[in-house]
Every structure is written in C-alpha cells, then in structure tokens.
Amino acid sequence: MAQKNIRVRGTVLQSDKKTPIPGAGIMKVGTTKGVVSDDKGEFLIDIETEDTLLIRAIGFKPLLYLPKKLPVSELRVNIILQEDSVMLGEVEVTSRPSEEMIQRALRNMKRQDPNYVKKPGYVAGSEPPPPPPPAPATVLSPVTMLYEMLSKEGKQNKKLQEMLLQQEVERRRIEYEKQKAEYNRFFKDNTGYNK
Numbered sequence: 596m597a598q599k600n601i602r603v604r605g606t607v608l609q610s611d612k613k614t615p616i617p618g619a620g621i622m623k624v625g626t627t628k629g630v631v632s633d634d635k636g637e638f639l640i641d642i643e644t645e646d647t648l649l650i651r652a653i654g655f656k657p658l659l660y661l662p663k664k665l666p667v668s669e670l671r672v673n674i675i676l677q678e679d680s681v682m683l684g685e686v687e688v689t690s691r692p693s694e695e696m697i698q699r700a701l702r703n704m705k706r707q708d709p710n711y712v713k714k715p716g717y718v719a720g721s722e723p724p725p726p727p728p729p730a731p732a733t734v735l736s737p738v739t740m741l742y743e744m745l746s747k748e749g750k751q752n753k754k755l756q757e758m759l760l761q762q763e764v765e766r767r768r769i770e771y772e773k774q775k776a777e778y779n780r781f782f783k784d785n786t787g788y789n790k
Contacts, residue, residue, distance in 0.1 A: 656679040
C-alpha cells in the first residue's frame, strides 16, 4: 500500500550529470508552494503521491516531474535539466541613431488603441486611480527578488509603496475624525465618546 505523503530529496544537475544548478525553483504544480535548490543544487520538499513538480532554472528548459507511486516515505532523485538557448537578432551599436532610424522605429511601434470603456469607480475629470502595485518578488523568482532589493528602481518602488500606505492611513484617520465629529454634534455633552 503506497504512502500518501512523500518527502522528495533531490539534486538539480546540468546535462553533464555532475554540475549542480543552484537557485533552481521546484514548485508543486497548481499551488504556490515550492522550494529553491541550494548552492549544491540540492532541495527537499514534501508532496503527496498525486502531486507533480515543476523544476525551473534560468538558462534551462523547464521540466515536469511525476514521482513514482512507491511504498516509501522518502524518495531520492537527480533532476537533469537541458540548457535552453535563445537566438537573438543581430545588433549594430552606434554612437547615435540617424534620423531615418528614429522615424522607422516610431513607425514600427505598436500603438495600443485607447480604452474608452468606463472603469468602475472612475469619474471622468477626477483623479485617475493609482496603478496596481507590482507583483511581489518571491523565492521562486530570485532574480526579481534581488532586483527589487538591490536596484535603485526597486528601492524607489518600495519607498513609493510606503508613502502610499502612509497617505492611506492618514486619509482613513481624517475620515474617522469627520465621522466622530458628525456623530458628536447630535449630543449636548459629548465627553463620554472615547472610541
């Protein structure tokens, strides 16, 4: 009789079957749960027998792994990822583009049609709603997480989010004070209102 839960202990390797791949993401398909391989390419994850694992690393093709249904509680595996090559077009580096190149680039730009559909909560002439916050960096996207932590733009985004949060707190405090004043104006003695 097969166990329901399995602990998968493995190593993510390159196609030579010797070189480890650090920072590879190992995720349960259909969930947000996952782990990242360490500097030796090793990982440890608890799954159920019917789970499928998705293994990804930058510069390698993603791989789906279906564990065999065996009557064991721990499974030891070596995951071999194949390199993924992307061919980029030829690039010519110049000190300054010509006027013709600028005009051609502008003509070739894809322009989005303006969206005239009314959005809920937006009245024409009022201040537009703030843009949605960027997706949070996660352990499964270590490059994004490092970029957010170390780049100037990432630090500015974090500072902007903090400022927006402070503005929202201040707006709610002012709204609360207005509601409190509106409530208290109906009473002759309002010293008992301490909430």
